[in-house]
Amino acid sequence: MSETQEYINGMRPGPLTREIPECMRDKYTVVQAIIDVIVFVIVGAGYVIQAIYRTIVGKPKKDLKGGVAVVTGGGGGLGSLIALRLARLGCTIVLWDINKQGLEDTVKLVKGIGGKCYGYVVDLASREDIYRVAKKVEEEVGKVNLLINNAGVVSGNYLLDTPDHLIQRTFDVNILAHFWTVKAFLPSMIENNDGHIVTIASMAGHVGVAKLVDYCSSKAAACGFDEALRLELETKGIKGVRTSLICPYFIRSTGMFEEVNSRFVPQLNSNEVADRIILAIRTNEPFALIPGYFRVLLPFKWIVPWPCISELIRGLVPDAVPVTPVTPTLPTPLPEVDLKRESRPMSLLPPVRPDRHV
Numbered sequence: 001m002s003e004t005q006e007y008i009n010g011m012r013p014g015p016l017t018r019e020i021p022e023c024m025r026d027k028y029t030v031v032q033a034i035i036d037v038i039v040f041v042i043v044g045a046g047y048v049i050q051a052i053y054r055t056i057v058g059k060p061k062k063d064l065k066g067g068v069a070v071v072t073g074g075g076g077g078l079g080s081l082i083a084l085r086l087a088r089l090g091c092t093i094v095l096w097d098i099n100k101q102g103l104e105d106t107v108k109l110v111k112g113i114g115g116k117c118y119g120y121v122v123d124l125a126s127r128e129d130i131y132r133v134a135k136k137v138e139e140e141v142g143k144v145n146l147l148i149n150n151a152g153v154v155s156g157n158y159l160l161d162t163p164d165h166l167i168q169r170t171f172d173v174n175i176l177a178h179f180w181t182v183k184a185f186l187p188s189m190i191e192n193n194d195g196h197i198v199t200i201a202s203m204a205g206h207v208g209v210a211k212l213v214d215y216c217s218s219k220a221a222a223c224g225f226d227e228a229l230r231l232e233l234e235t236k237g238i239k240g241v242r243t244s245l246i247c248p249y250f251i252r253s254t255g256m257f258e259e260v261n262s263r264f265v266p267q268l269n270s271n272e273v274a275d276r277i278i279l280a281i282r283t284n285e286p287f288a289l290i291p292g293y294f295r296v297l298l299p300f301k302w303i304v305p306w307p308c309i310s311e312l313i314r315g316l317v318p319d320a321v322p323v324t325p326v327t328p329t330l331p332t333p334l335p336e337v338d339l340k341r342e343s344r345p346m347s348l349l350p351p352v353r354p355d356r357h358v
């Protein structure tokens with residue numbers, strides 16, 4: 001059996017590892033495991049006490065002044081609300097969106113409150129576009145220390161009625177773009193030991209919903225992306241770069257799930273969601289489920305029988321997309337696809353939305 005440098009006969013390396021005689025190694029492994037468990041319980045209890053203390057007393061909020069924040073999908077919806085709040089806190093805002101008009105409107109809004117704001121037209125479904133504009137941003141604006149992967153799309157149809165190119169696009173924008181943006185900006189964050197990567201996922205990343213098969217699976221991937229990335233940074237001992245996962249329920253007035261048929265749990269107010277996201281960033285929260293009581297409800301998913309879960313989800317969200325979007329079939333050969341018109345979420349004129357008061 002080959003033994004790696006790190007693990008010798010299943011034991012962690014330590015000063016005694018090599019000196020322990022073969023006949024004693026099993027015993028040592030058991031003793032080491034017991035010590036590991038005891039240490040874990042003590043350290044874990046410390047973290048729990050610290051979390052309870054911080055919940056009661058409140059967490060210290062970090063100062064975002066002087067930072068450079070990239071907000072993808074910042075040309076409308078939640079992205080523009082987040083941008084306005086970050087500008088108020090003194091960040092320079094860099095908005096990325098495919099929607100030129102939305103970008104211009106949000107840039108005006110941010111400048112209107114005295115913020116510094118730059119808008120870049122980017123197609124997040126294109127890796128080349130992401131890398132190209134990321135380079136441009138670093139040259140023209142400066143090093144980015146806050147990345148908010150917020151842009152998202154939804155096809156909103158039964159799987160068998162969803163054309164392949166829309167499924168592909170959902171994954172391109174909702175998750176693959178996160179890989180490319182993080183690869184573009186993380187190196188300088190690590191270099192400066194200062195950074196924060198925010199993943200706007202969804203409750204749909206934890207719970208499946210009919211007509212949202214591509215959306216739910218892309219959001220589940222986004223949840224996995226955040227957690228694995230956070231662990232990777234911690235494993236590498238990079239303390240200055242944080243990540244936050246944001247999972248909201250359906251939001252009112254952003255455009256994405258405007259007609260959703262949701263019972264019992266009211267749709268969220270977009271301003272309150274934006275406030276919650278800013279709080280999560282400022283307090284380095286690893287994840288925020290919105291509303292918060294879903295933290296208690298979600299684990300039941302793995303405990304109660306599936307028919308209960310199915311009844312509950314179908315009762316809660318009888319129809320996620322009651323008005324089926326018109327999906328044009330793609331003629332061959334592929335033309336320049338008008339991504340904007342084919343996708344549901346595109347919020348065209350963000351500033352005129354009813355609860356866009358910040």
Ligand SMILES: NC(=O)c1ccc[n+]([C@@H]2O[C@H](COP(=O)([O-])OP(=O)(O)OC[C@H]3O[C@@H](n4cnc5c(N)ncnc54)[C@H](O)[C@@H]3O)[C@@H](O)[C@H]2O)c1
Pocket residue numbers: 072073074075076077078079096097098099102122123124125149150151152153173200201202203247248249250251252254255256257339344345346347
């Ligand atoms: N609205 C909800 O109910 C809800 C619930 C949970 C999570 N979310 C998530 O919150 C985020 C923001 O959603 P929203 O409600 O503000 O939606 P929205 O449609 O209002 O905003 C999404 C933005 O992303 C941009 N975008 C879409 N495709 C793009 C592309 N290829 N390249 C560049 N930009 C592109 C759009 O132009 C738009 O400005 C999304 O990730 C969404 O999945 C929304």
